[in-house]
Amino acid sequence: MSEQSRSRQQRPRKGGRPRQGGGQRSGPPQPRDPARRVAYDVLRAVEQRDAYANLLLPSLLNERGIHGRDAALATELTYGTLRRQGTYDAILETCVDRSLSSVDEEVLPLLRLGSHQLLSTNIPPHAAVSETVDLARRVVGHHRGRFVNAILRKVSARDLEAWTEVIAPDRERDPSGYLSVVRSHPRWVVKELARALGERSKDGLVRTEELLIAHNERPKVTLVAKPGRAKVADLEESGAVPARYSPFAAHLPEGDPGAIREVRQNRAAVQDEASQLVALALSRVDAHGSDGLWLDMCAGPGGKAGLLASLAGQGTARLVASELQPARAGLVANAVRRAPRDAGRVIAADGTRPAWKPGSFDRVLADVPCTGLGALRRRPESRWRRGPEDVARLAPLQHELLTRAVEAARPGGVVAYVTCSPHLDETDVIVRRVLGERGDLELLRAPDYLDEVPDLAAGPEGRYVQFWPHVHGTDAMFLALFRKKSD
Known part of the structure; x- marks a missing residue:
């Protein structure tokens, strides 16, 4: 659903504030405009403290007792902005008479917040300006409130289409620059996504634009029913709808997933469908021999570990889930808790300095740290805080972790290399480098283990799996599967 169509469903009354839902509110007394205030606080924290909106927003909504229409409006304003x-x-x-970087850091989120209301929602322009200016006066003072008022009135002089004609580069001469401005992604990200899709600028970047549009749509909330503990049918009873591909997945059209009984009981969790499927693919490969011990070597925060522990528990295997940071290891421990046969064990360990003997595991998952460019639907701020230097910084770690994953597998065992980024320097380049360095690895054809999903094949001879938001409705998850050759 588009941002504009969602706005129609929550059209505010005159004055810009939504009608209050029924029932009693809990928590402390609310400010005059709780939705805009919480959106502003999240935007400021994202800008100044590198906070993650998907973690901070739910926390603030709960802390301040914001529910119903106010919560929906706050969510739209935060993520839309x-x-x-x-x-x-x-x-x-074009509206500020100096560089935007010189605008006070407390003021810039207000200008962005007001611009979103004016250009991408059905909130009446006078309400969008007046309510944002009122918020500005409360949080940054009357003087800077007048500045916000003046700039937003300039913004309101044109609609988004008219502004696009003013600000966007010529599409034919500079397609990457055009898409960067119109589809709101850094230019370097546009270019790298086009490269991953195999598109060149002279071809018009049609598929690249489809991907960027998908990044700007609100993603579905996807749940996983942990095998042996819950079924998709259980989630359907709570209003969820079975997903297209994963046998464990269901989409929640609306509501708080934390309110679902199976989620509260740790029998289900929130997890993107592609994340479920890459774990499932690893479990489907013939391990060529014993199949009693699995390793998730970068397990935090625990989504894939929770599913793998449940899958292992369905048979005779056990999972060791390793996580470097103790706090994240605690999250992993909760994710694997009460897996069938207590099949999950968690350790706090560094995957680059293994706490296990080489050749100990039948299956190994290396879901490595990455730029997260495949999850820009759910973490839109990541596109603004990542740069090419992050790719260069992460590549040595990714190479090291995949190398250690191969060493952890026994001869004949299986290794899965996974990233939530389609950037070729984090996927194909890493895989080719490790294959070139080792003679004991066979690159399997990963799409063969996910026959239920079309249009997955990527890389040499179509041996990789690459999910895409605009094709599959999932995060852009990458998977390469290897078998360690026997002596």
């Missing part, structure tokens, strides 16, 4: 930030900044650059 983050997704369209690049477009709004290009517009604001």
